[in-house]
Amino acid sequence: MNTEITIAxxxxxxxxxxxxxxxxxxxxYSDAGFVDLNCLGAVVTxxxxxxxWEGNPTxxxxxxxxxxxxxxxxxxxxIDVLIERDIPFLKQFDTRIIVNVCGRTIADxxxxxxxLSDQPVDLLEINVSCPNVKHGGIAFGQHPRSLFDITKxxxxxxxxxxxxxxxxxxxxxxxMARSAEAAGSDAISLINTITGMKIDVHKRAFALAxxxxxxxxxxxxxxxxxxxxxxxxxxxxxxxxxxxxxxxEDAIEFMLAGAxxxxxxxxxxVNPYTTMExxxxxxxYMQQYGIEDLGEIIGAVK
Amino acid sequence: xxxxxxxxxxKETARVYKQQQIAPGIxxxxxxxxxxxxxxxxxxxxxxxxxKSTLLPRPISICETDLANGRLRIVYRVxxxxxxxxxxxxxxxxxxxxxxxxNGFPLEKAEGRRVFLAGGGIGIPPMLxxxxxxxxxxxxxxIVGYRDKELFLADDLAQYASVHxxxxxxxxxxxxxxxxxxxxxxxxxxxxxxxxxxxMLRAIKKYCIEHGSQAFISLEERMACxxxxxLGCVVKTREVDHHSHVKNARICTDGPVYDAMDVDI
Numbered sequence: 001m002n003t004e005i006t007i008a009x010x011x012x013x014x015x016x017x018x019x020x021x022x023x024x025x026x027x028x029y030s031d032a033g034f035v036d037l038n039c040l041g042a043v044v045t046x047x048x049x050x051x052x053w054e055g056n057p058t059x060x061x062x063x064x065x066x067x068x069x070x071x072x073x074x075x076x077x078x079i080d081v082l083i084e085r086d087i088p089f090l091k092q093f094d095t096r097i098i099v100n101v102c103g104r105t106i107a108d109x110x111x112x113x114x115x116l117s118d119q120p121v122d123l124l125e126i127n128v129s130c131p132n133v134k135h136g137g138i139a140f141g142q143h144p145r146s147l148f149d150i151t152k153x154x155x156x157x158x159x160x161x162x163x164x165x166x167x168x169x170x171x172x173x174x175x176m177a178r179s180a181e182a183a184g185s186d187a188i189s190l191i192n193t194i195t196g197m198k199i200d201v202h203k204r205a206f207a208l209a210x211x212x213x214x215x216x217x218x219x220x221x222x223x224x225x226x227x228x229x230x231x232x233x234x235x236x237x238x239x240x241x242x243x244x245x246x247x248x249e250d251a252i253e254f255m256l257a258g259a260x261x262x263x264x265x266x267x268x269x270v271n272p273y274t275t276m277e278x279x280x281x282x283x284x285y286m287q288q289y290g291i292e293d294l295g296e297i298i299g300a301v302k
Numbered sequence: 303x304x305x306x307x308x309x310x311x312x313k314e315t316a317r318v319y320k321q322q323q324i325a326p327g328i329x330x331x332x333x334x335x336x337x338x339x340x341x342x343x344x345x346x347x348x349x350x351x352x353x354k355s356t357l358l359p360r361p362i363s364i365c366e367t368d369l370a371n372g373r374l375r376i377v378y379r380v381x382x383x384x385x386x387x388x389x390x391x392x393x394x395x396x397x398x399x400x401x402x403x404x405n406g407f408p409l410e411k412a413e414g415r416r417v418f419l420a421g422g423g424i425g426i427p428p429m430l431x432x433x434x435x436x437x438x439x440x441x442x443x444x445i446v447g448y449r450d451k452e453l454f455l456a457d458d459l460a461q462y463a464s465v466h467x468x469x470x471x472x473x474x475x476x477x478x479x480x481x482x483x484x485x486x487x488x489x490x491x492x493x494x495x496x497x498x499x500x501x502m503l504r505a506i507k508k509y510c511i512e513h514g515s516q517a518f519i520s521l522e523e524r525m526a527c528x529x530x531x532x533l534g535c536v537v538k539t540r541e542v543d544h545h546s547h548v549k550n551a552r553i554c555t556d557g558p559v560y561d562a563m564d565v566d567i
């Protein structure tokens with residue numbers, strides 16, 4: 001039985017990864033004893049910019065039916081701290097490292113990517129889909145042309161393979177997926193959160209200080225599965241699927257829709273053992289159905 | 303499941319030992335859990351609902367522990383769907399908890415000094431565990447503020463220190479806030495441990511600046527993970543935070559207790 005997958009020439013011991021922003025750089029869940037990082041296919045870091053970002057005012061998170069809204073605003077310590085502190089930490093483990101990169105301008109992204117060029121990082125995930133920052137983020141990910149431009153520029157400077165992380169807040173996801181592929185992206189990941197809003201009827205005020213936030217959790221899973229399926233049928237590059245994955249069956253569903261890798265996001269907050277349980281559950285599913293290689297199920301439902 | 307990290311936390315299924323309502327909307331629940339032995343005064347636990355539509359755990363402060371029987375007490379206010387579900391649990395009910403979380407109060411700062419334990423409303427429960435744990439303070443005064451005559455935990459606190467009461471409507475003790483009670487009763491302290499609503503904590507901070515005393519305040523914010531990864535529950539800090547490298551600290555992990563002078567509230 002082979003649980004390995006390959007994305008852009010990089011082999012992962014299994015398809016299970018962490019969704020950016022829900023796992024820090026792995027330190028907290030590892031130190032607390034919740035997750036053995038050696039068991040994961042990859043750790044995907046919280047988005048990092050060229051300089052530290054303060055993020056948004058609080059409240060930054062709110063619960064919603066079967067999910068949650070967040071408007072953290074990409075608070076991060078900057079690339080220098082990630083290189084000094086987080087990458088050496090992650091190198092202690094036998095797992096792949098994917099750094100999520102954010103910026104306000106293309107030059108910001110390029111600066112981060114260049115600083116990572118000599119780092120022991122396996123892939124770069126380029127965040128062009130954060131709905132919670134005023135400049136950058138989603139602004140690059142909602143128009144095929146701007147997505148094409150940033151992808152091309154980043155790809156030209158990146159030493160590692162790149163994954164463009166796509167937003168669901170678009171009219172046609174296939175158009176965006178094709179744009180990323182045409183500009184040279186090695187893979188795509190989707191979906192980032194769906195822009196949402198919550199109003200406190202007792203206070204008659206927005207529940208988040210940022211007014212809007214990104215919706216995540218099991219509530220968005222059907223939207224994510226649909227978009228992964230559409231994107232998989234539009235491009236030939238591999239897809240990392242995410243959006244409300246809570247257990248191995250959810251992960252398999254994304255793989256059947258066309259995802260090569262899968263990422264666990266909001267459910268880490270609900271059950272900190274989720275990633276480990278999904279790894280184990282995928283193995284059990286393979287045994288149950290006599291699957292020798294995960295290639296047999298990736299995109300198997302047409 | 304548990305392993306050998308250096309900041310161990312655990313999620314487990316506990317059992318409700320007993321629960322009762324002790325004031326309107328205020329519930330007192332003892333649970334049997336191995337988290338009891340790790341609990342420090344001022345820490346909290348995350349409590350999960352069984353309703354899958356309410357995914358995120360509810361952070362609830364630890365009121366006290368009974369180590370001999372492996373029990374932990376939480377006293378909470380029903381504020382929404384999650385706490386409403388908890389309030390219906392009977393003896394023997396299974397309840398998923400994660401903990402123990404946060405830093406707790408720096409009890410060593412109380413040694414040889416005059417101490418106030420200030421609690422307001424649903425900020426009162428953690429002060430019981432502090433009152434029980436303080437050993438070498440020069441003096442301990444507990445000042446608690448309520449809305450009205452529906453008091454809770456005042457008798458428990460009185461077992462460990464002298465209790466001074468303030469009520470918003472003046473029905474018991476001093477009419478007004480905990481600061482009004484401190485002033486009316488001419489109480490004095492070198493260090494204050496406080497938990498309560500933000501206006502109370504701001505008043506405590508102002509009191510400390512005026513009186514040259516020190517305050518450690520326990521903060522509250524909307525949380526998701528409870529373990530420091532999501533960056534949902536931050537507070538503005540005076541200096542650049544060691545972890546975030548910006549002027550934001552994580553209340554769930556670096557707090558909830560801060561030196562009042564270190565945070566911008």
